[in-house]
Amino acid sequence: MVDSRAVKPLFIPQPVLPGQNTPAANRNAAGNVSAGTTSFVRVLEAQLNQPQPVKISAHAARRMAERNIVLAGDHLAGVATAMDRAAAKGARSSLLIMGDVALVASIVNRTVVTAVPREELKEHIFTNIDSAVFVD
Structure with missing residues (x-):
């Protein structure tokens, strides 16, 4: 007979999905990220529009x-x-x-x-x- 206290539960990691790390406060009822958050595209455009030094x-x-x-x-x-x-x-x-x-x-x-x-x-x-x- 196997002692159930000696068997450790098996941990199976779950995949990370896009938008999963966004705080719940920034999500709407459908679970999508709200428009108020800074998107990657906006940050990239801001960086590209900055004047580059000579x-x-x-x-x-x-x-x-x-x-x-x-x-x-x-x-x-x-x-x-x-x-x-x-x-x-x-x-x-x-x-x-x-x-x-x-x-x-x-x-x-x-x-x-x-x-x-x-x-x-x-x-x-x-x-x-x-x-x-x-x-x-």
């Missing part, structure tokens, strides 16, 4: 240091605006012309790839760009 690649940082090119706050804001304008037109890689400096930038990645001062522009040919933007 990045400087390691190569561009090296070139800028060698050539004494400094991009300060106002300059970076102008570069960001130029990238936004280029992106709105469908550009992927642009030559950004800003005063005495030309910047090659990946619009998709919002990254400055290289920088060339005016004195060296005559010796350079820019390839693999699909647009040029004058930075204000």
Whole structure:
């Protein structure tokens, strides 16, 4: 004879279903999540609509240091605006012309790839760009 106190009940885990972790207070009578809660889609859209910062690649940082090119706050804001304008037109890689400096930038990645001062522009040919933007 088996002692029923010695046998442990078998635990079978149940699958997790979408919306199951939502507190009961946020559910309507049908058990659906109410519209008042923040959905994943809304959070994703909010993140995508935030302005993305301009990045400087390691190569561009090296070139800028060698050539004494400094991009300060106002300059970076102008570069960001130029990238936004280029992106709105469908550009992927642009030559950004800003005063005495030309910047090659990946619009998709919002990254400055290289920088060339005016004195060296005559010796350079820019390839693999699909647009040029004058930075204000």
